[in-house]
Amino acid sequence: MNTTVTHPRSIERLITGQPTSDGAGVKLTRVLTQDLQRRLDPFLMLDAFGSDSADDYIAGFPDHPHRGFETVTYMLAGRMRHRDSAGNEGLLQGGGVQWMTAGRGVIHSELPEQSEGRMEGFQLWLNLPAKDKMNPPWYRDIQSDDLPLWQGAGVVARVIAGATHGVQGAVQRDGTEPLYLDLHLDAGKTFEQPLPESHNAFVYVYRGAVSGVALQRMAIFGNAGDGVRLTAGADGARAILIAGKPLKEPIVQYGPFVMNTQQEIFKAVEDFRAGKLVQAT
């Protein structure tokens, strides 16, 4: 298997996230905003949250619906309780991942199980192919200890989705082939990830810095080249590297619903209002 990169992709654009709030008033930074959905197809959104102040997260995300895509929540610190209309319940905590496929419809809540201390993590929205948008919901909690790891010289990759250097991640998806890595790099160390040119890719740095990308910045990579090469700065770095195969289908989003046509959005809103979002069609 080829694990080296000879022509690394260059950085096309650096992004500073937008401070916002969501749910019942949780403060977060929207890193992948709606205007980047086409460029970063199949990814629809990336939120980063991180605070030591309970006021910023305590309200959580009470019951709300989703249809047409997948949400991937990666918790670095803190504890969140998830409950949904499909009968799933789980405690998401430090280092763990929750992968939820909303499919034709889920109503869920995500509420903090702590009243003090640090809460930090990410929520990524991954689109579903048109043919899968009305599939039944699916859900999986992956505890921190169960997350596959790859270790190189001064590099640890926690493999949430896809595969790196022969290590298969916790989740695989055929349609979008997502790669989701949490990379921990010692000072000056380099990580390489081969990628097909057709796949869109970006990195977000949450500790230290990597070559060309400062702390709390997202870099969108150009598609030319045989992969991504990241070298940590003098203080080391932690960053999430995300890539996937674009669906090249129309994207119509209305809040928590992401479909292909306006008509399907009307139907989602209508189903939700009628209490039919979560029923078999």
Ligand code: CO
């Ligand atoms: Co949600």
